Amino acid sequence: MVSRGVAIIGCGLIGGKRARALGEHPLVAVADTDIERAKRLSAGFPTCKTIESDWQKVVSRDDIDTVIVATTNDVLAPATLAAVRAEKHVLVEKPAARNAAELEPVVQAARDANVTVKVGFNHRFHPAIVKAREIFESGALGPMMFVRGRYGQGGRLGMEKEWRGNPEIAGGGEMLDQGVHLVDLSRWFLGEFTHVAGSVERYFWNWEVEDNGFCHLKTSTGQTAWLHASCSEWKNLFSFEIYGNNAKLHIEGLGGSYGVERLAYYKMLPQMGPPETTIFEYPGEDRSWQIEWQHTLQCIREKKQPIGNMDDALQTLRVIDQLYNCSPGV
Numbered sequence: 001m002v003s004r005g006v007a008i009i010g011c012g013l014i015g016g017k018r019a020r021a022l023g024e025h026p027l028v029a030v031a032d033t034d035i036e037r038a039k040r041l042s043a044g045f046p047t048c049k050t051i052e053s054d055w056q057k058v059v060s061r062d063d064i065d066t067v068i069v070a071t072t073n074d075v076l077a078p079a080t081l082a083a084v085r086a087e088k089h090v091l092v093e094k095p096a097a098r099n100a101a102e103l104e105p106v107v108q109a110a111r112d113a114n115v116t117v118k119v120g121f122n123h124r125f126h127p128a129i130v131k132a133r134e135i136f137e138s139g140a141l142g143p144m145m146f147v148r149g150r151y152g153q154g155g156r157l158g159m160e161k162e163w164r165g166n167p168e169i170a171g172g173g174e175m176l177d178q179g180v181h182l183v184d185l186s187r188w189f190l191g192e193f194t195h196v197a198g199s200v201e202r203y204f205w206n207w208e209v210e211d212n213g214f215c216h217l218k219t220s221t222g223q224t225a226w227l228h229a230s231c232s233e234w235k236n237l238f239s240f241e242i243y244g245n246n247a248k249l250h251i252e253g254l255g256g257s258y259g260v261e262r263l264a265y266y267k268m269l270p271q272m273g274p275p276e277t278t279i280f281e282y283p284g285e286d287r288s289w290q291i292e293w294q295h296t297l298q299c300i301r302e303k304k305q306p307i308g309n310m311d312d313a314l315q316t317l318r319v320i321d322q323l324y325n326c327s328p329g330v
Contacts, residue, residue: 004028004062004063004064004065005025005026005027005028005029005047005063005064005065006022006025006026006027006028006064006065006066006067006068007027007028007029007030007031007050007058007059007061007064007066007067007068008027008029008030008031008041008067008068008070009030009031009032009055009058009059009067009068009069009070009071009075009079010031010032010055010069010070010071010072010075010093011030011031011032011034011037011038011040011041011042011070012032012037012070014070014093014120015030015032015041015068015070016041017289018068018070018091018289018293019041019044019045020289021289021290021292021293022293023290023293023294025066025297026045026047026048027042027045027047027048028047028048028049028050028061028063028064029048029049029050029051029052029058029061029063029064030042030048030050030051030052030058031051031052031053031054031055031057031058032053033053034053035051035052035053038051038052038053039051055071055075055079055082056082059079059082059083059086059088060082060086060088064088065088065089066088066089066090066091066296066300067079067080067083067088067089067090067091068090068091068092069083069090069091069092069093070093070120071093072163072169072170073095073097073098073169073170073171073176074098074168074169074170074171076092076093076095076096076097076098077096077097077098077102077103077106079092080092080096080106080117081105081106081109084106084109084110084113084115084117085109085113087113087115088115089115089116089117089296089300090110090115090116090117090118091117091118091119091120091292091293091296092117092118092119092120093119093120094119094120094121094180094181094184094313095171095176095180095313095316095317095320096119096310096313096314096317097171097313097317098170098171098172098176099171099172099317099321100314100317100318100321102171103310103313103314103317104314106310107310107311107314110310116296116299116300116303116306117306117309117310118292118295118296118299118306118308118309119306119308119309119310119312119313120292120308121181121184121292121307121308121312121313122288122289122292123181123184123185123254123288124184124185124188124292124307124308125288125291125292125295125307126251126254126261126282126286126288127261127282127287128251128252128253128261128262128263128280128282129185129240129251131263131280132242132249132251132263133188133189135247135249135265136189136242136244136249140244140246140247140267141242141243141244141245141246141247141248141249142244142245142246142247143244143245144189144190144223144242144243144244145223145224145243145244145245146190146223146224146225146226146243147185147186147189147190147223147224147225147226147227147240147241147242147243148225148226148227148239148240148241148243149182149185149186149225149226149227149228149239149240149241150182150227150228150229150230150237150238150239150240151178151179151181151182151228151229151230151237151238151239151240152178152228152229152230152231152232152233152236152237153178153230153231153233153236153237154231154232154233154234154235154236155204155205155211155231155232159205159231160205160206160207164177164207164209165205165207165208165209166207166208166209167208167209170209172200172209172210172320172324173200173202173207173209173210173211173213173231173330174200174209174210174211174212174213174229174230174231175200175210175213175215175229175320175323175324176320177229177231178229178231179213179215179227179229179320180316180317180320182215182225182227182229182240183215183217183225183227183316183319183320184308184312184313184316185240186217186225186227187312187315187316187319188312189242190219190223190224190225191219191223192219192220192315193217193218193219193225193319194218194219194220195216195217195218196215196216196217196319196322196323196326197215197216197217197323197326198213198214198215198216198227198323198326198327199213199214199323199326199327200212200213200214200323200324200327200330201213201214201327201330202330203232204232205231205232209330210327210330211230211231211232212228212229212230212231212232213227213228213229213230213323214227214228215227215228215319215323217319236257236258236259237258238251238252238253238254238258239251239252240252246267246268247265247266247267247268247275248264248265248266248275249263249264249265249266250263250264250266251263252264254286255282255283255284255285255286256286260281260282260283261281261282261283262279262280262281262282263279263280263282264277264278264279264280265277265278265279265280292308295307
């Protein structure tokens with residue numbers, strides 16, 4: 001259980017969301033290469049007395065139990081590794097590293113240190129996806145057939161100059177950024193993929209990484225995932241469809257600019273024809289960040305593996321690595 005405090009490394013947009021999700025657990029230290037940004041985040045937390053520009057000065061402090069790593073992709077693995085070696089629990093943002101090889105020693109170190117490391121796959125904690133998982137686990141879908149997923153944003157002026165367009169920092173483009181959620185969710189419903197095909201393309205943004213990724217994934221028993229991640233989507237979109245022999249689930253929206261989150265449950269009837277349809281809607285703010293944090297605390301307390309753990313991140317990165325190998329030179 002977290003009995004002391006929490007440190008956040010990386011005080012940008014996601015670091016701020018993580019800070020606001022802490023609830024009763026005190027934020028006592030922050031670090032960011034932009035010290036003014038770190039000061040701005042800490043200003044809302046009276047318990048936060050330590051502000052650093054060097055994350056290495058934070059991870060081993062005696063007054064913290066848990067480190068949240070919300071940095072650029074090139075720092076995710078080294079900061080997590082340092083925290084784990086200091087015997088801290090960690091919540092690290094997806095994708096947890098730039099590639100699988102970078103993550104492998106972190107996975108082993110976490111096992112050796114016997115600490116909890118949760119990866120920020122917050123989409124698993126969106127209410128429509130939680131409900132979809134509940135229906136899936138009930139067996140109501142029958143044998144699984146395939147998944148179809150699309151996730152896209154329209155970008156913003158000057159995005160090509162941000163760190164996400166630099167392969168040395170980001171490790172990849174849109175497929176590693178938003179696409180990692182599609183791959184993670186597909187694995188969660190279908191299992192491990194033994195066949196990876198597809199391509200990554202640069203259609204619009206003038207940077208060195210892909211702005212669109214297309215995946216064709218198959219399990220050893222033939223279940224398929226057909227995925228597309230895009231940052232030339234113009235109208236933000238999230239659509240994830242799960243098909244079984246007996247029923248289909250369709251998740252749309254994530255709230256905000258992605259539209260109201262909803263789950264459609266289409267249950268096939270014995271006579272076929274139009275299915276029995278049930279719609280679940282989830283208006284309001286996105287609480288996945290708070291729910292994921294509470295799940296992390298529960299896993300620390302009970303010494304169990306989180307939903308969306310280091311092994312999940314490693315397998316997901318291996319899939320994306322293979323996809324990049326299918327389409328070199330973007």
